[in-house]
Amino acid sequence: MSDAIETFSLSKNYGNGRGCHDVTLRIPAGEAFGFLGPNGAGKSTIVKMLVGLTAPTDGRALLFGKPAGSVEARRRIGYLPELFRYPGWLSGEEALRFHAKLCGLRGRDAKRRIDTLLDEVGIGHRGRDRIKGYSKGMQQRLGLACALLSDPDIVFLDEPASALDPVGRHEVRELLQRLRREGKTIFLNSHLLEDVEQLCDHVALLNNGRILADGRVSDVLRASASRWRFRVGGMAPELLDWLREAFAAPVHTVPWKEGETPAWGELWLEAELEDDEQVGYFNRLIMEQGVTLYESHKVKSSLDEWFLQAVSGLEHRGENR
Numbered sequence: 670m671s672d673a674i675e676t677f678s679l680s681k682n683y684g685n686g687r688g689c690h691d692v693t694l695r696i697p698a699g700e701a702f703g704f705l706g707p708n709g710a711g712k713s714t715i716v717k718m719l720v721g722l723t724a725p726t727d728g729r730a731l732l733f734g735k736p737a738g739s740v741e742a743r744r745r746i747g748y749l750p751e752l753f754r755y756p757g758w759l760s761g762e763e764a765l766r767f768h769a770k771l772c773g774l775r776g777r778d779a780k781r782r783i784d785t786l787l788d789e790v791g792i793g794h795r796g797r798d799r800i801k802g803y804s805k806g807m808q809q810r811l812g813l814a815c816a817l818l819s820d821p822d823i824v825f826l827d828e829p830a831s832a833l834d835p836v837g838r839h840e841v842r843e844l845l846q847r848l849r850r851e852g853k854t855i856f857l858n859s860h861l862l863e864d865v866e867q868l869c870d871h872v873a874l875l876n877n878g879r880i881l882a883d884g885r886v887s888d889v890l891r892a893s894a895s896r897w898r899f900r901v902g903g904m905a906p907e908l909l910d911w912l913r914e915a916f917a918a919p920v921h922t923v924p925w926k927e928g929e930t931p932a933w934g935e936l937w938l939e940a941e942l943e944d945d946e947q948v949g950y951f952n953r954l955i956m957e958q959g960v961t962l963y964e965s966h967k968v969k970s971s972l973d974e975w976f977l978q979a980v981s982g983l984e985h986r987g988e989n990r
């Protein structure tokens with residue numbers, strides 16, 4: 670399969686040391702790619718370079734083999750920016766008609782496409798209303814319709830569901846799943862990791878403008894599939910050392926979340942366990958030492974966990990300081 674997006678040591682320095690550095694990516698055509706990262710990590714900066722809105726300071730990017738920002742590359746993309754505003758005095762339909770003209774759609778073809786898209790994004794009944802009367806979620810839906818107007822091969826979506834209610838999020842997820850089935854390439858910037866997990870084939874995690882980790886979503890989820898957590902009470906430090914020795918697999922403690930107030934000796938332990946038998950053995954070892962076992966569960970493998978693990982312990986998350 671040919672590559673829809675390739676970047677080679679792509680870098681942007683806004684002049685204040687911020688932006689992104691040395692980002693190399695390869696996204697095959699037809700894949701859904703999730704770009705994650707804390708606030709200020711540089712995700713939007715990368716997207717802006719890919720769609721040709723800002724020039725790299727160094728490195729380069731290709732879309733279907735054409736330089737990002739070139740007319741040939743731009744013809745094949747749709748883009749929903751993170752922060753956008755349409756003139757409030759236009760109706761949704763008028764805004765779409767304007768964009769249709771920009772991408773060469775006219776007359777009946779344009780009308781058909783606009784009507785279909787307005788329905789698909791769930792604002793068909795409000796298409797003639799002025800945008801100034803739209804809620805944030807409705808504006809985001811309109812933005813999505815604009816991004817899809819030219820039936821692009823690559824869709825760049827920067828936080829497409831941030832203003833949507835749960836139903837809206839579900840609808841957008843379904844729409845994106847359909848686009849993926851149609852063979853479109855999707856580049857999704859999102860903090861909604863559950864959405865990324867359900868939609869994307871591949872993810873990368875950006876931190877401080879650099880790629881910190883990346884992989885296929887299925888591999889990421891498999892890698893954390895065998896972790897178990899145990900909430901125990903009365904666990905003295907020497908008992909923990911003993912447990913670590915007695916049990917061949919690594920056992921570590923999990924930090925408490927903010928606001929949680931553990932009782933004395935209360936801990937969350939985490940261990941990699943291969944099967945139910947090992948889980949039973951671990952439980953027995955704990956209880957034989959007089960430790961109270963309050964609860965145990967398998968860690969739900971999720972991108973959320975992957976993300977938190979990757980950034981935990983980092984001094985600066987997201988923002989270059």
Ligand SMILES: Nc1ncnc2c1ncn2[C@@H]1O[C@H](COP(=O)(O)OP(=O)(O)OP(=O)(O)O)[C@@H](O)[C@H]1O
Binds near residue numbers: 706708711988
């Ligand atoms: N035009 C600009 N001029 C100067 N600095 C900028 C500019 N645009 C972005 N930055 C800085 O570059 C860094 C990356 O910003 P960017 O918007 O790409 O992050 P992001 O990962 O998309 O963040 P978020 O998740 O909050 O949307 C930040 O430190 C930001 O303040």
